[in-house]
Amino acid sequence: MSEPNDFPTPTLVSVNGVQLEVFEAGRRHAGRPIVLCHGWPEHAYSWRHQVPALVEAGHHVIVPNQRGYGNSSRPTEVTDYDLAHLSGDLVALLDHYGYEDATFVGHDWGANVVWGLALLHPSRVDEVISLSVPYFERTEKPWIEWMEEVFGADNYFVHFNRRPGVADAIFDANTSQFLRNLYRKNQPAQEPEPGMSLINLAQARTPLGDPVMSDQELAVFVSAFETSGFTGSVNWYRNLDRNWHLLADVDPIVRHRALMIYGDRDAVQKSERLTEFVPNVDVVSLDCGHWIQQEMPRQTNQTILGWLDRTIR
DSSP states (O other), rough: OGGGGSSSOOOEEEEHHHHHEEEEEEGGGOEEEEEOOOOOOOOOOGGGTEEEHHHHHHHEEEEEEOOOOOTTTOOOOOGGGGGGHHHHHHHHHHHHHSSOOOEEEEEEEHHHHHHHHHHHGGGGGGEEEEEEEOOOOOEEEEEEEHHHHHTTTSSSSHHHHHHHHHHHHHHHHHHHHHHHHHHHEEEEEEEOOOHHHHHHHHSSSSSSSSSSOOOHHHHHHHHHHHHHHHHHHHTTTGGHHHHHHHHHTOOOOSSSSEEEETTOOSSOOOOOHHHHHOOEEEEEEESOOOOHHHHOOOOOHHHHEEEEEEOOO
16 A cells, blocks of 8 residues: 555645645646546545556646645635535636646545536536546435435435534544544445434444555544544535535536446445436446545556546447
């Protein structure tokens, strides 16, 4: 496994009214930019296995801690974490480095942001690579209202919105235990219990499954969240209905060339209608759980690089 000191040294970049902590490598390959967007509750360091491989393949790799994470800005207003702000940060990051567009790679919530970026700023996106989370079509009702009807009031998406601050405080009080329990691989491919599963996980004493990373690697995540707290990152969830409204009049079709990488053991469901909304998508499944690029780094790198070189379709 990669060790923390193998990762690029960060810089703080002022964009879109905030400062982002950005890790970059391979700038000498200007003209082949690729931006890696982490999920929740993650960190730019979740891409530690991909950065060297992408640099070696000739890319300028840009890995931000998005707003609310690490040493990036943590605005206090909940609405400052909506899709317009998050995608605006990425557009401003391209402007900062002087690129018209880039390949954007997203995992988990980072995938949601990248899909949204392709809708809101299609000219700034060259290609899309999504890990775990497929394009999520706009429902008839706002997403949280829809989730509450389908999954119940205890669903964690709903709970984060209906009981603001409760989950954040529990995660903050149990940071190390929560992350240690969460980062487990090869979990069964089933939906998690709809109740307070994440909060229970934060308080559980006996985690299930093998760890995704070493203690030294986990310490990077724990240290970051002990500094930042969880509220900024959880605020992304609290903008789902706002995002639903923001996308009301936007063309819902992503026409970019795209790659969707699923984990066969991931609890996130595969999309049965992906090609209806992303007609130029190629789909690959790996035998792993949710933390795809950390659980199977070599296979993930081979898949991404093969697709970028047009050898995987």
